[in-house]
Amino acid sequence: MSTTRMLRRPTATLSAAIALTLGLAACGSSEPEAAPAATPTQEMTTDATEEMTEEMSAAPEVPATVMPMGTGDPFADARTAAQHMPETAATLAAGFAAALEIPGETDSEAADLRAGLTALLQEHVYLAGIGVATAYTAGADSPEFEAAAATLDANSVALADAVGSLAGDEQREAFLALWREHIGYFVDYAVAVKGGDDAARDAALASLDGYTGQAGAFFEEVSGGALPAADVAMSLEMHVTTLTTAIDDLAAGSPEAYGSLQAAAAHVGEGAAVIAGGLVSAAGLQGDPADEAATLRAQLTAGLQEHVYLAGLAVFTAYTSDGGTSSAAFEAAAATLDANSVALSEAVGSLAGAEQGEAFLALWREHIGYFVDYADAVASGDDEAAAAALIELDGYRGEAGAFFEEISGGELPADAVAEGLAMHVQTLGGAIDSLAEALVEA
Template identity: 75%
Template sequence: MSTLRPTRTSAAVAAALALTLSLTACGASTDEDTGSTPPQQETTMAPEETDAMEGGDMSAVMPMGTGDPFADARTAAQHMPGTAATLAAGFSAALEIPGEVDSEAAALRATMTALLQEHVYLAGIAVATGYTTGLDSAEFEAAAATLDENSVALADAVGSLAGDEQRETFLGLWREHIGYFVDYAAAAKEGDDAGREAALESLQGYTQDAGAFFEEVSGGELPAGDIAASLEMHVSTLSAAIDDLAAGSPEAYASLREAAGHVGEGAAVIAGGLATATEMSGDPADEAATLRADLTALLQEHVYLAGVAVFTAYTTEGGTESEAFTAAAEVLDANTVALADAVGSLAGPEQREAFLGLWREHIGYFVDYAVAVSTGDEEAADMALMELDSYRGEAGAFFEEISGGELPADAVAEGLAMHVQTLAGAIDSLNAALVQGS
């Protein structure tokens, strides 16, 4: 059985990533654009908000949330596939990358990448919530409901290709396997080795059933054994992350990221088989399609890692001073360093350091905001939002300079407003559910 590893980015991907964060959350993706499900709430910006460019207008960064922290985190993350598609299209054209970034097959791969990665992060968040508040708590039920929305979206994607009957079959199988993971999580927390083994045995049976399912719906293009092997790796990596969460190990965050990283290759395999079986246009494995999928995974991961870090601060004794938060922040910072490396590969070492400082500073402002709202310090919360508003202008000027004017500063600042609004809204909802409601 081969080990799935996160795909390494090419030089073209590195160049694209250098500009990626300036465009995050430019708007919600649509089914037509990305094949992914739309965000759960509409975020329409008022004229005075869209006019706020380089700071000074607080309406441009006022938090937007629903009160459901898990749904809000997913809303923030779901802006990313559309951004990835836009970036991939622009850089594919500029750098003459072979393939078609907007083909049906490329869209399918990007969709499967986003949904499968999201499944891992939402599952991890649900388990962490269950361990914190109880597997019978309202908070766990809310986390599980958001995870189930991801399951429905996956089933919709499969059903759009294989038909309604196969959609229902897949949904039943997928929900069943999530139930086995919940059984495993409960047993792991209780130290019930027999229960863990029973859950793993059920998950092993699922991998075989799912393998047979995909072989059938793909007309043999996806051999059952290959799919089962890939899913076995999913089971082993996610169960390892659950073990770390149950033990309260600081390694849990890196383990969860590893589990999420493994599904990218699986998404590529599934997309390839289904694209061939349905005679889709394009090749999901060409360089342009790969660029789009890579950007989708990296951007979405940034949002979920940020959410996990705040969740950890709110649910761990010691908050931002705890060992657990330090570990979660280190995993998030690894993403920041990778992005700075990408900037440096495009603009040079000096600009790499400038980006690294800017991006770390902006993450610090989000931490300041999270601490302030949890302690009821409205003045500090407003100050953090003001700093984030100012950051938009600084980041805009930075990206305009390194792109030679291809990314106007005001457009960058406007795009970052949605990122601040949705992530701050998720922080507000986390605070209400996990701090004020505790």
């Protein structure tokens, strides 16, 4: 078990608070804005997982299909859970495209690139936000922040690999150096804002402004002019504006931080579409990244991956906030998670009809509730309740599989959907285990 535990155990149960918050969000929330290939899920065998398996031996038997897999590093585990979702998005998009005869291709080289960039750039925003939140909560010199920073850098390397696969090794190294530099400026900004150092804040903003011009020139060069420097710079200026707004909110402890982070992530999805279009043209890749099928895949990628990161942020907030699940920060995190659920249901409804969208929303919220029950049980050391929640999640897999098979006219086989959801439960459950291990007081 980790020796770096800190803070307090939540003062109220997760299940009661999230159930209340999601209920309020369902009744009164405004409509949310609609929001490479990821690396394969890593195999995980750790002392923490073995220990949990032993502890559950006295509880109801948990099917192996949903046994959580964690490493003890909550940031790496959250990324592993998130990286599984683009695969699910590709499967769902292909099924819907076939069932509804949606124009375009979900599996073209162009569609692969757009979905991959969407996932990586969105992940950059969420991992940056999580890193800042961790620094503010645990300290910039803490092992927790070092782990968060390492996971953010793994995303940077993956982005550089994607660029290098099209532009060559030399351009990969140039991109990685430039990208890491801009992350350093965001770190400088976060430190300055938290410390109330206006001069350092302004200096960081000036550095970020200079970066947008450099990055614009870089992409114009590697795309052979298909991506004009001014257009790229303008998009990156919005990236700076939206992410610094989220950092401001995190520094102030504002409940608006979660919505601000979601807005910053939504913006880079738009940027991914633009960059993909330019790189596809420059590299002569097969397919159109802007056709309807490729767009559907990218949108599902963003929505499903965001679900994982927002769920992780909600649990992180419950485990670290003053007041735990009764805090305004936690209520805001849960409401932002539910906004993502509504957006996903609207995407399903636009394809399968409003009635099916509502059915999906009910089913999706139910599975979030089971994850809530699991997080609550892990935090309180209730092995029996944890096992019961995992068993419910195992049952959910079958229900969701049957749902998607029906609305896709058989193009999405129930067993294939259920198999994908097994990995979702295993990886997100593992991330929850690691969050509890790192952040909940023993």
